[in-house]
Structure formats: C-alpha cells, structure tokens
Amino acid sequence: MENNLNNNEVFIEETINAGIDKVFQAWTDPKKLVKWYAPDGCTINFKELDIKTGGKFHCCISNPQYGDCWCIGEYKEVVPNIKLVFTMINANENGNPINPVDIGMDSDWPGETLVTINLTEDKGKTKLQLRQTVSQELAKKTGAYPSWLQMLDKMQTLLTQI
Template sequence: MKTNKEDLLITHLFDAPRQLVFEAWTDPEHLQHWYAPDGCTITFKLIDVKVGGRFHSVIHDPVHGACWITGMYQEIKAPEKLVFTMELSNEQGIPVSATEAGKSTDWPPAIVTTVIFEQVGEQTKLTLHQTVAEAEARKTGAYQSWFSMFDRLNALLLVNK
C-alpha cells in the first residue's frame, strides 16, 4: 500500500474474525447498518461488489443534507484487501465538484480507499488508507466519523460472531 505521508491512515482492531469483518464491508445488508457517520443513514441506489463493479449511495445527514457518492471496486481479495474509488456525485450519479457537494475546496472530488484486513489471533486488524489529507479529513469530521462507524461495526460483529 503506497501512501502519501499526509494521507488519511487509520488502524483499528475488531473483536471478530477477518472473514466476518471483510463481509461487513462487502455485503450491502451489513453496510447499511454501520457505514454512515453518527446521526446519519446510508442508502445504496446501486451496489455491485465485484472488480469493476460500481456503487452509488447517499448519506442522509439531518444537518447537512444528502451527500451522494459513486465509486468503483478496483480490487477485491477476500478476505484480505478491498480497494475502491469514491467520487462526489449528484443523485443521478454524475460527478460534481467538492463545492457543489457542500465540501470545502480542499476536499478532493475523488479519492481511493484501500482497506487491509489482517487476522490477529481471534481479532482483525483493519488498516484504512484514503487519498485525502488527514488534516482535511479532521477538519471536515470525516476522520472522526470513521471511529464512530468502526465502533458501530464492532458492536454488530459481536452480535453476529
């Protein structure tokens, strides 16, 4: 995983086997229960989890409104690695600028997300890398949102273990 020193890089330990954690990232039924910041929900208009497959989703935020995202799965190596793009879009799936999507001009219109899953005993170490500056992610709240989403995912995994 090639990273820029300013990119967002987070590691987190989940109390579940790697296969379960990987499935939570690739099963639309699981994603809808955890893959949104606190106080928000997510709806997938389209999701096709395969190499070259696309997704189109909207985060429903009661404060900031809808945030539409499209993306494509670039690499899927179950249960070890997941790589996908995320691009700001409108409801029709047409790419939009960061400012059109209500983000700052410093937020990139498209990013690549790489997720590595490593088995550590009975737990899974997850490493998340995104091609967005960590400083920008902290400023927008995206950085902090990952931790709340990971807490929600860990709780769901404990139920399904």
C-alpha cells in the same frame, strides 16, 4: 491509533474483535453494510451496489443536520478476507460527478479519493488498516476522519451482535 508519517493520507488502524471472515462480510454483505456504513445519526441507502473487482456503487448518506451526500465509486480490488480498494467520488442523485465545492465541501477536498482497506488475522481478531488519499488534517477538519472512526465503532458493535 494514529500514524503521522504520511499526513498526505488518512491512516486508521484498529483491531476488530471478530474473525477476519466476519469483518470482510461486514464490508461486502449489503445487508450488513447498510447497518454501519454511515456516521452517527446518519443513514445510508444504495441505488447501486456491486461489490466485486470492477463493480460500481452509488449511495446517499442522509444527515439530518446537513442533508444528503451522494457518492459514486468503483471497486478496484476485492480480495476476500484480505483487501478492498475503491474510489469515492462526490456525485449527484443521478450519479454524475460534481465539484465538492458545489455541495458546500471544503475547497481543498478532492473530487475523487481512493480508499484501501487491508485486513490481517491476529489471534482470532482482525487488524484493519484504512487509508484514504486525502490529507489527514483536512479529513479531521471536514469531519471525514471522525466519520470513519464512528463507522468503524458501529461495525465493531454490529459484529459483536452477530
């Protein structure tokens, strides 16, 4: 479902057919996260992953067509079964921030974005709202928006198998 009230940010809302505790675990259990947190055809590896308020991550999404995309970030808020807030910063393999243009990204793409995940229970299912501080139009143009949709679909599939 789309919300075009604020095109200055990505906004995705989905109802996940799983309890809120399972959905939160999918975001915070490293063994589950690696199974879904990459777009179709891609894989993710974490060099560092410390999911707690103030914790940091350093990951690489490998895409057979476009190569590796490294990212670092910090968890600003981790509230069990309610909310996750984290930064995403384009980086290199050593964890140093880099200009997105230097790795072939759109010149309008910000070097850092903030992602907020809000979860609410809804009759045994979970309503998930995802926001990212980048224009939804730009995210659709660059592939970031469809990547989120693909990853959430993969999470939904994973949760039905657990």
